[in-house]
Amino acid sequence: AQTVTQSQPEMSVQEAETVTLSCTYDTSESDYYLFWYKQPPSRQMILVIRQEAYKQQNATENRFSVNFQKAAKSFSLKISDSQLGDAAMYFCAFGSNDYKLSFGAGTTVTVRA
């Protein structure tokens, strides 16, 4: 079974600054996908970014980017120019051909004005 570890329960960032959330995973598979989901106070799960394991290039979506280190099994999320609306819980998730997503415990991001 795959395990996903998010070692930072909480992170705080000043508005307009940058914050990086860490995620590590454990798998013996070679073909898989990694995701970051955002869960604001509304509890909706919103896709932030996706990375295919076979792609060497790190995914980027506007102010969100990842640092994918396949050999180290590390998948961190960088939020640049943080905004008040970025405040939420962020979940790292692992998916492969068993069709399920395995989630980390989540990191709560607080944005200070």
Add this chain to the structure above:
Amino acid sequence: DSGVTQTPKHLITATGQRVTLRCSPRSGDLSVYWYQQSLDQGLQFLIHYYNGEERAKGNILERFSAQQFPDLHSELNLSSLELGDSALYFCASSVTGMETQYFGPGTRLLVL
């Protein structure tokens, strides 16, 4: 708005009762997934259906069952409810199998 709909939004019931949660996937999606989010267990995969057939099972209790209908909507049935079943239940959908899963708004279940 992900395009995935779930009803009801909230559900309050008593121990021992049975409830049904409903999910409609995004237009064109054939796969439906159910997840449970609780304070002590985090986000847990329950079950996956593809075009009406069960494809994968996770940590789903025997008291829980699901099905996907010909119109592709899905229902999650929870019976003999216990206090510990109180959680947020999410449905997600994707086109076929391993693509991005898009989540519905969830159903908050409170068992008293």
